[in-house]
Amino acid sequence: MSSALENLETQLDSFIENVRQIKIIVGDFQPQGQQVLNQKIQAMVHGLQELDKLKSQVQDVVVPLEVFDYIDQGRNPQIYTKDCIEKALTKNEQVKGKIDSYRKFKSHLLAELSSSFPNEIAKYRAVRGDERPLP
Amino acid sequence: MGDQFRSKVDQYSPKSSPRGSRSPIVPRQDSTGTLKTTISLGKNPSIVHSGPFYLMKEPPGESELTGAKNLMVYYGLEHTYSKFCGKRVKESLSAFLPHLPGYIDTPGNQDNSSLRSVIEKPPIAGKEILPLSNMQLNGFRLHPGPLPEQYRYENQMPQKKHKTKKKKNKYRSSEITTQEISSDLTSLDSHEKKHKKQKRHDEDKERKKRKKEKKKKKQKHSPEHINMGSLTPNQHSNG
Numbered sequence: 001m002s003s004a005l006e007n008l009e010t011q012l013d014s015f016i017e018n019v020r021q022i023k024i025i026v027g028d029f030q031p032q033g034q035q036v037l038n039q040k041i042q043a044m045v046h047g048l049q050e051l052d053k054l055k056s057q058v059q060d061v062v063v064p065l066e067v068f069d070y071i072d073q074g075r076n077p078q079i080y081t082k083d084c085i086e087k088a089l090t091k092n093e094q095v096k097g098k099i100d101s102y103r104k105f106k107s108h109l110l111a112e113l114s115s116s117f118p119n120e121i122a123k124y125r126a127v128r129g130d131e132r133p134l135p
Numbered sequence: 136m137g138d139q140f141r142s143k144v145d146q147y148s149p150k151s152s153p154r155g156s157r158s159p160i161v162p163r164q165d166s167t168g169t170l171k172t173t174i175s176l177g178k179n180p181s182i183v184h185s186g187p188f189y190l191m192k193e194p195p196g197e198s199e200l201t202g203a204k205n206l207m208v209y210y211g212l213e214h215t216y217s218k219f220c221g222k223r224v225k226e227s228l229s230a231f232l233p234h235l236p237g238y239i240d241t242p243g244n245q246d247n248s249s250l251r252s253v254i255e256k257p258p259i260a261g262k263e264i265l266p267l268s269n270m271q272l273n274g275f276r277l278h279p280g281p282l283p284e285q286y287r288y289e290n291q292m293p294q295k296k297h298k299t300k301k302k303k304n305k306y307r308s309s310e311i312t313t314q315e316i317s318s319d320l321t322s323l324d325s326h327e328k329k330h331k332k333q334k335r336h337d338e339d340k341e342r343k344k345r346k347k348e349k350k351k352k353k354q355k356h357s358p359e360h361i362n363m364g365s366l367t368p369n370q371h372s373n374g
Binding site: 013016017020026027028029030031034037038041042045046048049052065068069071072073074075076077078079081082085086088089091092094095096098099100120123124127128 | 187188191194201202203204205206207212215216219220224225226227228230231234235236237239240241242243244249250251254264265266267272275276277278279280281282287
C-alpha cells in the first residue's frame, strides 16, 4: 500500500511541476516556445492518464472527511491528527475517571450496607459468588 | 367432560396466551421476571419466591478492554502521540507541503479549489483520457508577450526562508528546455547568490567585530594597555 501511495505522490509531484513549467512558459510567451508548450500540454494529458491508472491501487484508502475541512482552510492536516489524538486521550481519561468512581462507589456502598444490613449483604454476596472480605 | 376440560385448558394454553409460555392463571407480582420462584406440585401446589432480592439482575459480563486502560499504550501509539503532541506542529498547509509551488494557505472556497466541492459536486468522470490531436493543440497557440499584470503574479509563491527555496530548486534544475525558463532560473539563482553573498558579508562583519572586541578586552587586561591608556584609530572608529 505504501508503495502505491508513494507512486501516487511522485506522479502528483511531477504533474504539479509540469503545470508550474507551463505557467512559466505562458507567463512570458515567446514564439519559439510553442513547440515546448505543446509538449508540456501532451505531458499533462499523459500525467492525467497515469494518475487515472493509479486510482485502482488506492481504492481501499479511507480518508476522514473532516480532514478536508482542515486542508480547505489552509491548515496543516497533521493538526487534525493531533486534535484526534488529544480528543481520544481526553475521552479515555474521562471514562477511566467514571469507571474508577463507580468502583469506589460500589465498595463504599457495600461497606455501608454491610454495616447496616449484615445478613442481607452476606446473602447477596453469596449469591454473587463474592467471598472476598470487604475493604 | 374431557372436552370441557380441554376447552378450558385451551383457553389458557400458552399458544393462545399473549404472554407466550407464561401461565396467565397464576398472578405474578414481578412483571420483569427477574425473581426466582420455586413451583411445587402435588396435593397442595404452591409457588414460592426463592430469589433473595427484588429486581436483582445478572451483572453485565466484564469486557477485557475498557476505558480504564490507557488505550494509547494498549494500541502502541505512544510514539504517534509524542510525534504529534510532543512538539509544536506548524499550523499552515504550506508547512506540510513545503515544496508545492504557489500560495496554498488561502481558504479553498476563495479560489474554488476546496476538496469539499470535489465531493459535493464530483467532476464528470469515466471518459477516456486521450492525447490531444494537432488540431486540438491549435487551440493552445498563444500570442507572444507577457501576461497582463493581474494574472502574472496571481498565485505566486510567497517569500519564504532559504530552506524551502532550496527544495524548490530541486525541481527547477530538472529538464527545463525553454529560454524563458532558463532565464527565469538564472535570475532566481543570481538573486539567491546575491542573497548568500550578502549573508556571508554580514557574517564576516560580525566575526570581525567580535575579534576586535576580544582584542580590546585583552588589551584592557594587559599591562601594555594600562601604560598606553589610549585607543588605536581603528578601535576608535569602531567604538
